[in-house]
Amino acid sequence: MSEPIPAEFWDARFGEADxxxxxxxxxxxxxxxxxxxxxxxxxxxxxxxxxxxxxLAECGLDVLALDLSSVGLQRAEALAASRGVTVNTKQADLAEWDWPEGEIDVIAAMFFHLPPSLRPVLHGKMVEALKPGGLIFLECFTREQAEFQKTHKSGGPPDPLMMPTPDELRADFSAATPYAFWTGVEHLTEGPYHTGPAALLRAVYRKPE
Ligand SMILES: C[S@@+](CC[C@H](N)C(=O)[O-])C[C@H]1O[C@@H](n2cnc3c(N)ncnc32)[C@H](O)[C@@H]1O
Structure with missing residues (x-):
């Protein structure tokens, strides 16, 4: 059975120099x-x-960044300060968090990989959190990424079940309207752990009015 990756792992990774x-x-x-x-x-x-x-803060939005890792969020606050914007942060396990309902304009869930038991639940919470007409932007690895992990440091969890199939994603967001949905292979250039060819899924969903 898939297990979540613990906060200690992320704290250690986000404490690296780069x-x-x-x-x-x-x-x-x-x-x-x-x-x-x-x-x-x-x-x-x-x-x-x-x-x-x-x-998102640079684009004028009032942003709340959420993560298990307090070390990651400290780096987020420092990055925001270096770019002259403010990002609010909250350390939380989003499996336990009290999600808002009908309040949010934009959600950006990037490489937020979850165990199959939790993924549909939290994707459902994201749709509920949006105002009518609100948007979710989601990017993740698909299960084909397991092949690229053998040869490149292009990312993704070690458990392939934490990388959803396109059909799993579509089912998770069946309450929202797809605005864009794309899967394919692309060469990432996103720091030391996301560089190289990667099997990606990118989607934009809109909550119906
Ligand atoms: C692969 S990283 C992606 C980070 C960032 N979205 C990016 O693309 O640069 C996955 C992130 O999800 C966070 N995460 C995983 N499970 C979580 C949970 N249950 N609650 C809060 N954060 C979680 C981890 O701490 C980590 O920061």
Missing amino acids: LVYGDRASRLLIGFRDLFPASGRALVPGAGQGRDAVY
């Missing part, structure tokens, strides 16, 4: 920037060291 997934936001967020509202509330679950949270 920003482990770089300081540039996900290409998905950069590519769909035109969809963001000019202002509003954004949630970044599994924010890590904050590259996406900082980008």
